[in-house]
Amino acid sequence: MTGQRSWSLSAPALALFGVLLVVPLIMTFVLSFNSFDFYEGISNDISLANYKEVLGDSYFYEIFARTFAIALATTVICAIIGVPQAYFLNRMTPFWRSVMVLVTLGPLLISVVVRTLGWAILLGNKGVINTALTDFGLIERPVKMMYTSGGIVLALVHVMIPFMVLAVWASLQRQDPATEAAAESLGAGPVVIFRRVVFPQVIPGILSGSLIVFSLSASAFATPAILGGRRIKVVSTTVYDEFMNTLNWPLGAAIAMLLLLAVLVIMVSWNRLVERRYSEVFA
């Protein structure tokens, strides 16, 4: 009875999950084995040809490598900025903390397209930053920031930071504030306290934050599409191009499945590593 009831109660969520996630995923998976001909369109035969094409072409390797490099750089920078930010947040008075949490979450309240176009205005060759630097006479030719990996990382960091801050903050809240006082009483200065006591205890938070930031960055679309344009391609924009421009849906599906697989493998092994390292310490 209880089993039946719990199933029926979760039925709406399961249906939503099934229709919106599982079914499209399976359809994409099947699609990735079909073949495509420029004149004939998509045919229903099953082969590994698409995967062979992707895995045998250095062009795709380059795109995958760039995608993961951008995701990794975004994750590292988010951690470097996010950890101290979360630490300060945690030490603020409740009033300022709630104000600053709102500021931190700010980027998430603005549409990703609008936000990224904002970055385009700032970073363009005739953008705000370059114009200002030229007018001040600091540079003679505009610094290239649009259509670079760096520009993409910058904009991704901006939107991913909240996820890192919130994950680290959660682990800081679990930490006993008296541990810092204890370290101080034993003779440790502020730097040593942060490095030896605070930081090690928030590593699980950094790791879970990294997981979110990395997977979201690796599959981000709007930001690389607007700031990377045609020149700096990442996996998701490549998939988009295959679907919308070349119309080679099966190849696009194969690339998408490979991205999903790669991100999954990275996440699972990352998680495994974390659990093995910390199961003993944080049970």
Place this chain on the structure above:
Amino acid sequence: MAFLELQGLTKLYNHFVAVSNFDLKVDKGSFVSLLGPSGCGKTTTLQMIAGFTEPSSGSIFLNGKDLSNIPARKRGLGIVFQSYALFMHMTVAENVAFGLEMRKIDRSERDRRVADTLELVHLAHLADRYPVAMSGGQRQRVALARALVIEPELLLLDEPLSNLDAKLREEMQLELRRIQQEAGVTTVMVTHDQSEAMALSDSVVVMENGKIRQEATPFDVYETPTSPFVSNFLGKSNNMRAELISQTPDGAIVECNGIRLESDPVSLPQGPVVVAIRPERIEIASSATDIPGRVTERVFLGSQWLLKVETGLGELLVTRRNTGHREAAPGDQVFLNWDRRHLRILPVEQKVSRT
């Protein structure tokens, strides 16, 4: 000058007086407890000694030197926190070694002292465990070892036993006393638990509203409280409003609800007073000559009985040692008496404002 001396220590938060003009002398090697209800300023006092809170005025001298301008990390005090504040990502041995590392003590010396201290707290066999895999009592010992290994001049204990269950707490009381005496370290403990304070300390400082109410040995504080607050806070006490009507060198007479009671001589002006009597000092008499009463409640506590008796003085709490006989049951008529020297006559308390 005493080993630890607090002079006129005061802490104000805006207009709230957390600690007011606090004077205390602690001898080397002794164990002093600051006892009081929550909000009485005991923790603030400890925080000021530790250096985590800056006094508004007054000074702290330890072994002759003024601690005022010495930051917490340079004071070299051993502190055991209420939550233990162990470094969860370090093993027991690493936790204990932390303070020695900060003092740049070399490896072999460090290992030796860590081993010695873990031996002292009976944890040598758990040196490589992480705190998460330990019981509350064991964590408590780690915290104690971590504080003692640096050979502090002063050990500060902040409610050290409050997170342990009752049975373990009693064991740890004895253990804590043994460790403190073996290490010979001067100790100041903060607690709201009167039995803990009495069991452990050489001297108890009872605090209320940021002020010292009484400072004496546990026995003296219990036997001769100087105020109704102290008599109520340490152990159980029947406190009643009364009028001091006469006093002679032979004794004093008070009147309570129309009943005259005798006591040993006191040095108080005639007028309103509070009389206090401990429940265990009240006898149940056989003759009908004393104070009559009716039992309203009876609770069996194993080693003793707890009775509530309705009398002309008001409701009195009486405890009786369990000698293997059934005590009077609710509804029974009993007669109470006591030796007059057990009756304490105390001044009426005035409410003090803290702002």
